[in-house]
């Protein structure tokens with residue numbers, strides 16, 4: 056994610072960057088077996104977001120069929136979610152905010168459900184044995200509303216004059232579909248989105264067909280790489296679309312709203328240049344497609360939605376480099392818990408600085424020295440050094456400058472300590488070994504120590520876990 060805070064005193068720009076519900080019935084085979092089946096937890100245990108995600112199952116695939124009317128913001132939808140039970144499961148939760156659920160089935164049989172806050176609690180007719188694969192179908196409808204955060208403002212489902220788009224980091228997926236809304240449960244996606252004829256739909260991944268019938272058009276998109284729910288994206292409205300290919304043959308789909316037509320060339324060409332360069336530095340691009348979408352309304356941030364970022368303002372090169380760097384750092388190599396958000400944002404910020412270094416701009420060392428050298432009268436001094444910990448910034452402060460800038464500075468302190476050879480090897484091993492996976496800061500520190508043959512806990516403790524300006528590294 057990037058936001059548009061631009062400290063004027065810095066040489067760098069911050070781009071922060073249907074069905075019927077039966078009465079619940081417990082009908083396991085025998086009373087003894089029934090006792091074994093227990094409810095899945097209402098969250099995955101992330102202290103920053105106790106209700107996000109759910110326990111007891113692992114989603115493999117979301118198939119989302121949505122019918123959306125931009126004029127009224129009315130959504131009528133069916134989500135078919137393929138999952139595997141990870142315990143003997145008597146009932147389980149999905150995360151869904153606000154929208155009205157009209158019916159739930161598990162494996163084609165009506166299931167009981169209740170709502171409690173953002174939890175949709177589903178009780179299948181029979182317990183689900185550990186290891187069993189099942190399909191839960193949720194029919195729902197309503198007028199989706201965005202969510203709010205102190206550090207971001209409005210996010211989630213956002214209406215535009217001719218449609219809508221979604222930018223869901225960190226917990227906005229539940230504003231438009233029922234999900235296991237935590238990055239630890241990545242899954243593949245199919246979208247089938249029906250809109251009035253003349254309206255277009257863009258999404259993650261690759262197009263899977265489109266047709267028009269009876270005044271309505273349906274667009275199919277498929278994301279075949281595992282994806283965290285907050286990276287699921289739709290852009291509905293009118294767009295000018297440009298297609299192309301990167302140097303390594305990855306298909307590029309770039310789209311801009313009609314009132315942003317003058318930005319198409321810059322975003323399309325900038326995307327190809329950024330991916331070509333990033334593949335050299337980070338390793339092979341992790342997904343089957345790329346591109347970018349510039350929506351027609353200006354908002355304060357852009358988001359690295361998987362394979363195809365959403366730009367909420369005219370992106371400069373740094374923003375494009377940042378959002379596309381996230382395809383490796385955050386999207387392919389994903390967080391296990393939100394407190395480690397610097398692993399996403401520190402790397403994406405570092406990518407901006409490194410782009411400058413390798414394209415005739417300031418070296419990363421100059422950027423580092425510039426920020427490190429600011430005195431305590433600099434307006435961002437406390438933000439950067441004193442206010443919060445980079446490696447544990449706080450739930451409402453995930454998208455503040457500490458995980459971004461100090462995260463990037465942490466990586467440069469590491470580079471100076473272990474040298475360029477080990478540092479750039481580390482980046483490539485990190486992205487390759489953890490492709491499509493989930494990681495923690497501890498895993499990054501361990502890998503850095505293994506590759507550099509140095510003990511680095513002192514460096515990382517000073518940079519990530521103190522509220523002071525590190526003196527040495």
Ligand SMILES: [Zn+2]
Nearest residue numbers: 056057072403
């Ligand atoms: Zn970012």
